[in-house]
Amino acid sequence: MLRNISRGHILILAVFLPVFLGLVYIYYKNTFSSFTFCEPCYNDNKLEEDVKELVEKVEVKQCPDNASWKTGDFTIQPGVTYAQPSTQLGRTDVNSVTNWNVPLVWEGTFDPVVIDAIYKKMDPRIAVVVFAVGKYTRFLKGFIESGEKHFLVDFKVTYYIFTDNKKDVPEVARGKGRNISVIQVPSASRWQDVVLGRMKWATITIDKQIRNEADYLFMMDIDSVFHNRFGAESLSRLTAVLHRGYYKTKRNDFPYERRSNSKAYIPPGEGDYYYTAAVWGGYLEDMYQLVKYCYTMSQEDAKNNIEAVWQEESHLNKYLLYNKPTKVLSPEYLWSDYDSVPGDIKVVRISQLIKNYAEVRPNGGN
């Protein structure tokens, strides 16, 4: 009996088990195939065509793989010692925040130990673009020598020197990770062409070279000397400096471009601050956009036979009124040897030199 039952079962199993297993296999195959992530959506040729089309359409930028240098990553090593920040004490003689809630930096509003600990970890590459055309090569030595003592010390810095006279670029001893790159530009017969030309040559050179070599970029006048720390507290996506001559001035008295036929025109009743064009900086791509903006706007003006009252400084001020900077630096970050230092300027970080405008500029002027 057992033998019979067992034979019957074996027969049934032999016939139905393969059929049952086959059905189970088909069921699971269909179920899982709909969850397969690697299932190709295209045949290979179609995929290749689509990628090619995308690459042609998209403007490919050289983005750094590791963007840890960007503001926002405010990490710090454990164990750094510094004074406890106060919620009560701080500067009371000046305003240290803008009405769009970004820092307005003065001595006493930051702790260099904390700032350095944060930004050194990011270790950004910083480009400084300066022009030394005609007789302005005489300012290079003092600028770079003092920069080595005070400008973003211990950071990676490259001075991009744009000049019409490479022979006059001095050899200056520099710290580790600090370089000089010299770029040839044409001479000019008008100083106005040099200051505006900065926008053109900087745009071209960022495109060709600097984009691959820097994370931050500063544009600076060369006729200046560093006297005190100009550090990582100056870094942000877009940083502008209050012009020392107008930081207590009513907005309608700012020397904005007031002729409505210039692209730099700002109507009365508008304005936050008056920024200097002698020191400005930020993330490389944001600065590229702004430098290019100043270049194209001055070209537009030239087509209409007008030159903005303070050249690129006028276009810069217009841009920054409608695209607010992410950090504003006090006039400590650009003072002038022409002016005495008032009580609210506790530290002069850079000062413009006194110069004989008529002698140093190709077409005189002041």
Ligand SMILES: CC(=O)N[C@H]1[C@@H](OP(=O)(O)OP(=O)(O)OC[C@H]2O[C@@H](n3ccc(=O)[nH]c3=O)[C@H](O)[C@@H]2O)O[C@H](CO)[C@H](O)[C@@H]1O
């Ligand atoms: C403190 C301040 O707000 N400075 C601005 C003011 O500068 P300044 O009156 O200080 O102008 P400036 O003579 O220093 O010229 C600006 C810069 O252009 C370069 N340069 C100029 C002439 C020349 O023949 N060769 C040469 O290399 C050089 O880097 C110089 O530092 O007005 C200029 C144009 O309106 C710019 O807006 C400056 O940023």
Ligand SMILES: [Mn+2]
């Ligand atoms: Mn200057």
